[in-house]
Amino acid sequence: MLDINFQKILNTLSYEFNLLLKNKNYGIENIVVANERYFVENYLKTNEIGVVFSLGSGLADLNEAVLPFDLTIVSTNEQMETTQELLYDFILAYTNTALNGYYQRYSTPTIEDEFVEYGTDIRSSWSISGTIKFIAENSAPITLKWLNENGEWETLKYLEVK
Secondary structure, eight states: OOOHHHHHHHHHHHHHHHHHHHHSOOOEEEEEEHHHHHHHSEEEEEEEEEEEEEEOEEEEEEEEEEEEEEEEEEEOOOHHHHHHHHHHHHHHOOOOOOOOTTEEEEEEOOOEEEEEEETTTTEEEEEEEEOOOOOOOOOSEEEEEEEESSEEEEEEEEEOOO
């Protein structure tokens, strides 16, 4: 059975972004990952970045689901270059990786608008598109057999479900 848990996705993305903050000094206090409603009700601090997560409609086949999503990033109010650096680091670190039961792929970040009014601040808005692949225990084949140089068949695991 597929486990598509919205809160688990948000928690994983939040963990990934904030892990980057711990490992490199971007001059950013915190990154908040949430749905759009959160940012309407709660304003970001000056030195915070907001990541708005929107999940799209995808396909489910052979007990797998590939769902598209968009991340709209509301940058800090004065550090557009820092935001760009963070986003490139994010996609390089997490594209083609599996974490918490799903596999991630990302586009490169693009700037949507350099001047976005957010509360009393003017910030920039960035966008990243991606897909999440969910895999059930009884999904399509997760091993590959090949004939080695000794003429023996070897089984390679190329997809592991945890």
